[in-house]
Amino acid sequence: MAGLTHSALRQIFSRFGGVGLLSTEMLWAKRLPTENSRISPYLISTVLEKPLSYQLLVSSDREIAPAMDALHRLHADAIDLNMGCPHWSVGKSGCGFALMEQPENARRIVTEARKHTPLPLTAKIRLGVELDEEALRGFCTMLEDEGVDMLSVHARLKKESFARRPRWEWIARIKQWVGIPVVANGGIFTVQDARDCLGMCGADGLMLGRGAVIRPWLFAEIAREIYGCDIVGPVVFLPALYSTFIDLINELYRPERRLGRLKEFTYYFAGNYQFGHQLSSGIQGSRSVEEARERAAVFFENNGSPQSCANAATGTKLN
Template identity: 60%
Template structure:
């Protein structure tokens, strides 16, 4: 259980926002395994949000069952906050997260993501305004900063808390550090000691052992999982059961069936939006197979979702024929065709 502001979430396991990945199809797949306490959108431009149509925007499409759902805002100007919050209230968001961690040059250049961590004055205005505009749980996601500087990081985190933030997620890497670097989970522990609000650890959790190791080093109130959600959508259920003693059955995992379920979820998107999402997901899903790079490459080269699906079927026929037996391959192909 995790309490954030006025809401209680069933487990302290959160889906990380991931551009191109944390959309309706992945969220639905994750829910089928259980264990997840809070879902997330990918980062959403606060500037564009008020004019987006929730029923057709590929970033906003969701089904009734995708709850509770946190919406992550990419803010570049404090003026964007009030209209964006109005939109999130209309969309029935369960939680609002603000992105202070994205290191992508395009995002930084626009004045958003991790660039804001160097501008605490502007961040204070953003959080103060956001707090004024919503009574939803208000959270933020940060990295550790430009370099390891305890006092600077502490002041930044305390400022977020003073302005009314309800929960902070810390991706335990510096702004310039790539995924190759081991996450600094012990720094999440420092943040946890400085704050009274819940602190969630993020970065490098791919197994129950990783989750246990991260909790031991950080003492975090919850765990946020990103890439492993696409690789092993059942991981939340495993961690919930093994670490948080949640009573959920462990389903049998049949990878081709899981892939088919994801592909069917893509049919909620317009045909031209399906292929990119299938490629992005396959990049992570393929890691489940020793020769998964063959699958990833074949899908990557495909020019339509149906051809990509056919490549996946061929791969499964070679490497996982038993798993493929339970999949209605023609039905999936028919659903994916425009």
Template identity: 30%
Template structure:
């Protein structure tokens, strides 16, 4: 691709940050964009909760210029409610509206949203059409391979969504029943790319620059979307970008000092946005990610699960440096 685009929105690279509930908040998105993510998406927001003016849901949609281009992801199973949610999201000036049709969590799919929508392709199209009609920005969808091995219908659903006006589709190469355990089926992503007339974003187990490059090559996808592998490792985006731009250039890996400095800056930004009490409790799992692979990691992760203040965080950083 000579230009990285979704609809009329220019993306900064082919390595994108996946939406992750409880993780990809504003502070995390800003960090990953600063480390080379070409685009980021908010945590998923309930269309039904927005219809009741839920303050927590409205808070999830807050964006900043430091994370652009950025999308807001919404979920639900009623076309009119989803359209209204898209209108609500526009108050935060997103570059893209993303529709979740891939979440496997029982709390989401059990109520007919997320991946459960793939059991009703016609409804998928109706939701996309309703959102596209009210959205002044491109609309994208995130799907899975299918609901289970007996209903592999990603290509059908993506085609219906494209006809309804979707500007891109992200596909995770597992079914809902598989969750995150078996190997990802990259062949279904290749098949989808061959049939689609819109950009295709490959998702699932992309955990290194080498893996990202390989997936792009074997699927022909336009972009890769990285989720869990970015935890404690936002540098994965710049590494992917570097390998794609210059395969001969050695990849950059941060020192322990730099890694922990970034960790503290990340959590400090969370505190700025949410307050110390909420931020530090949400940050525990994030801090654990920064300790992956370092000396004494198991003990450090155990202590990270108990931090309550920034002072606790700074003390843990010093402990990690002294090991």
């Protein structure tokens, strides 16, 4: 997720456990070959973040070879093609959801990508501009025929807001059309949501977005409670988790790249607190990471551990 699933947050996910595959945020294929992976916050990663899939924003098959060569040099574990982002800034470049609107271009891109990498090749899609079963089926089977190994489906239409209930039942249809694994995405914030989603669509896996940013231990809970993984139940102490995030961004990124990422993260993390808007607005108004840290400390002092965390099962503590 743009501005969010960089190395710092991915390391936190990994420490809690339960993640089958991590992902970078969407990366412009055109910029990848010249990006410096030692200092770019888009590309910095550590051995803790494994396996790691890199997500590409592509508009033309000509961008594929140089971008994939760069990802091979970075030791990517998988490559994902973003075909779902409806944001205008992405669409005007012919990337993201624009590829679902230009299926022939999408096909050329996938064919080229398949030729260029032996790595697992995946695609992330939405349901379409409108509910059109034939068009969606044609698009999904085209992706499979051209060599995509796995499909992640954000079960909303192009213009549907995040507030709308995702249409998980459409993922069940997609599963009937293709033989490759289908991963469900959209609206999973709790273990119960995960259960409901799987019950409705029978997906082969779950992709967490905002829910994981708010509760980075959600993967561990789902892996343990639904998939029966042998993972120690996470004990979460939110101030320590927040402090770990700040330590990691300080350690990983150059000073001018830190505060923006802290603000992005806080916007979601604050959702753990009843009065989280106070934390969020305090951090949005901070002029430095240290000022943000101090403001957060005052907030934590006045807002004890919220119920959601007090309920977490016993086990190791993230500190």
